[in-house]
Amino acid sequence: MNVPILSGRQLVREFTPGGRRGTPFRAVDEVSLEVGESETLAVVGESGSGKSTTARLLARLDDPTSGTIELEGEDVTTAPPARLRNFRRTVQVVFQDPFSSLNPRHNVERIITAPLLYQRLGQRKDTARICKELLERVGLNPDHSTRYPHQFSGGQAQRIGIARALAVNPKVVICDEAVSALDVSVQAQVIDLLRDLQRDLGLSYVFIAHDLAVVRRLADRVAVMSGGRVVEQGTRDQIFDTPKEEYTRALLAAVPRINPEWERRRREWTARDGQD
Numbered sequence: 001m002n003v004p005i006l007s008g009r010q011l012v013r014e015f016t017p018g019g020r021r022g023t024p025f026r027a028v029d030e031v032s033l034e035v036g037e038s039e040t041l042a043v044v045g046e047s048g049s050g051k052s053t054t055a056r057l058l059a060r061l062d063d064p065t066s067g068t069i070e071l072e073g074e075d076v077t078t079a080p081p082a083r084l085r086n087f088r089r090t091v092q093v094v095f096q097d098p099f100s101s102l103n104p105r106h107n108v109e110r111i112i113t114a115p116l117l118y119q120r121l122g123q124r125k126d127t128a129r130i131c132k133e134l135l136e137r138v139g140l141n142p143d144h145s146t147r148y149p150h151q152f153s154g155g156q157a158q159r160i161g162i163a164r165a166l167a168v169n170p171k172v173v174i175c176d177e178a179v180s181a182l183d184v185s186v187q188a189q190v191i192d193l194l195r196d197l198q199r200d201l202g203l204s205y206v207f208i209a210h211d212l213a214v215v216r217r218l219a220d221r222v223a224v225m226s227g228g229r230v231v232e233q234g235t236r237d238q239i240f241d242t243p244k245e246e247y248t249r250a251l252l253a254a255v256p257r258i259n260p261e262w263e264r265r266r267r268e269w270t271a272r273d274g275q276d
């Protein structure tokens with residue numbers, strides 16, 4: 001792998017059910033991961049294996065119990081707010097449910113350009129132009145910048161989430177099940193978009209997913225998680241063609257389990273797709 005941009009070393013995240021007197025439980029247990037320039041690291045595993053918690057740690061949305069996070073070689077685990085601002089510019093997140101991560105009362109222009117203004121990377125007088133450019137970049141109609149989230153389909157809303165992530169010119173985008181709740185054909189289009197953006201902008205992705213078919217299309221390297229640990233890590237071909245661990249083989253052989261909540265969203269959003 002080329003030089004890591006973002007890495008987590010020996011990350012541990014404990015939760016203590018029932019307050020401080022309970023027995024701590026390790027959702028993430030000594031996880032070490034890194035992603036290089038223009039590379040896609042996929043993190044796969046069953047529900048509850050610790051993928052999302054790991055993503056939140058890498059995104060600095062949650063603090064590890066122990067371990068370190070480095071951005072371009074600099075330890076940012078306990079970074080003061082000024083350095084986190086730089087971190088937020090470099091590392092962006094796209095979440096699973098675009099509708100809950102887009103403020104329903106704000107129009108698209110305000111949603112997409114808020115991080116840019118917060119980071120002081122652009123001025124208010126330029127936001128209309130920048131928004132149109134970003135909408136075009138993610139394959140949406142640039143004239144829709146005054147629309148509100150509910151006027152878009154699931155796939156379109158996820159493109160808005162991607163445009164917002166791109167607004168600050170990040171180097172790393174952490175996609176936490178970003179295409180999981182989309183209808184299969186829409187999912188394929190968003191995956192193509194992510195690949196095009198990586199090619200054009202040199203982005204690095206940490207791609208959290210339970211769907212191995214999606215991972216196969218996107219990943220350069222794959223980390224397999226189980227019970228909070230990385231049980232196997234390798235290139236995509238190593239993991240898919242010559243998995244070493246029994247757990248990985250079982251995961252590859254398993255029919256993906258249907259998550260009822262995602263199915264509900266998928267049905268709801270599919271009904272919206274096709275609307276313009």
Ligand SMILES: Nc1ncnc2c1ncn2[C@@H]1O[C@H](COP(=O)(O)OP(=O)(O)OP(=O)(O)O)[C@@H](O)[C@H]1O
Nearest residue numbers: 015016027045046047048049050051052053054210
């Ligand atoms: N804030 C929290 N408090 C207590 N336990 C938590 C918290 N967040 C996560 N957990 C637990 O940590 C474990 C790992 O959860 P996590 O969401 O990281 O797994 P996951 O692999 O992303 O699963 P899924 O695909 O279902 O989201 C689970 O047992 C979960 O219940």
